[in-house]
Amino acid sequence: MRTGRVAWMGGIHECSPHGEGSIRLADGRIVPEAEVVWLPPFEARTIFALALNFADHAAELASKSSKEQAGFLQAQHAEPIVFLKAANSLVGHRGLTRRPRDAEFMHYECELAVVIGREGKRIPRDKAMEHVAGYTVANDYAIRNFLEPYYRPNLRVKSRDGGTVLGPWLVSADEVPDPMSLALKTTVNGTVVQEGNTRDMIHDVPALIEYLSAFMTLGVGDVILTGTPKGSVNVNAGDEVVCEVEGVGRLVNTLAEDWPVSA
Template identity: 50%
Template sequence: MKHARIRFESQIHSVTVDADNIVHLRDGRSLGEDQVEWLPPANGTMFALGLNYADHAAELAFAPPTEPLVFVKSTGTYTGHNQITWRPDNVAYMHYECELVAVIGKPARNVKREDALSYLAGYTVCNDYAIRDFLENYYRPNLRVKNRDATTPVGPWIVDVADVPEPGNLKLRTWINGELRQEGSTKDMIFDIPYLIEYLSSFMTLQPGDMIATGTPEGLADVVPGDEVIVEVEGVGRLVNRIVSEADFFSARKEA
């Protein structure tokens, strides 16, 4: 089962989505994927992992971390499927990051690894864009790198845990304008999802709607205005996003 949040006829709806990506409203109406505005399917805090794939760490010439490198993203950074993201003016390098996201379904505190997946609502996908120009320290990315408005597409939906039996063995792919540019597997994670839930819940309470973005494999590339970027996690979803200039993005916001 897939669960999503959409805007339709100026109202926000919690909906289910079938295998053909038909959206089903609670009143019985069915809608096509292009008839709705897709919203991020969860709105809690996002805990994002840095350097959580061995091949990505090697790509950047870093030793794999021995403890999770976690940073927090604000809810203002989220945007939905088929929405736009902006590239700041006068930056040299902005890259995508295709990531599997675990969504918390109930309060989680001091959770043991073997029980961890029972605390999940399911899985979704995110594209954790980063502005490389502002990255002073890979082990401690500052706010300008990861917390700009509407620069983290999330969605399109949440897939039930039972429908993703092997979250540790899923293919991840990214396309720019139809060209495959990144391909990896969640089997290369350094810290897997049960470990991350146990780790985070050992010192804080995870709340329903919180998300754990589990990092990205090697294969990053620069993106510019006009690019269409598609990130996909096998068995979970395909998330489409388009890049516009800073001027065009904020002009569109004023007109909305």
């Protein structure tokens, strides 16, 4: 099953796919996609994100960073590097993400997002997948020159308004029998710039659920962004970025100029 959320005619509606270019609202009405504003496909509670969960991406960033930062990026980690994101960072399918005026290198991060559907604490690895409601696609933008001077990742990159795109669909877990064997792909203006596979994660989905639930209760609506493979290319205002996760969906987003300065 695939479900989404949209704003249309002054209300927020749950929806499902319905043929090319249209969606079906929960009340049965068929609406053209062009008439709706897409929202994240579920109401997120806690947003967890993984840093450096693909070894090839860590090596790629090290090659583009200062000597000090490169040493950190190349370090092997025995446990996941996890940080939290604020809800204001989320934007839906076909939404806009602003590129800061002083960004020197801003790049997409195509990720599999795991959505928790059953509360749990101290969940063992062999029971972890029983707590997964489903999956969606995430694009969690990063701005390298904002990250470089600080212990990464820092607040003004990873919780900035609209910096994380989510959707379009929440795909139920039964439709994704093996989340650890899914192809990831990103295109910018139609050109493929990033490819990878979830099997290359350092810490897989069951391990992440076991780790997080060991010290905090996971609840319905929590979402885990599981990291991104190599393939970082600078993006600019006007670029269309499409992130795809095999069997989960195709997430479209456009870069825009920074917010105007308030008078």
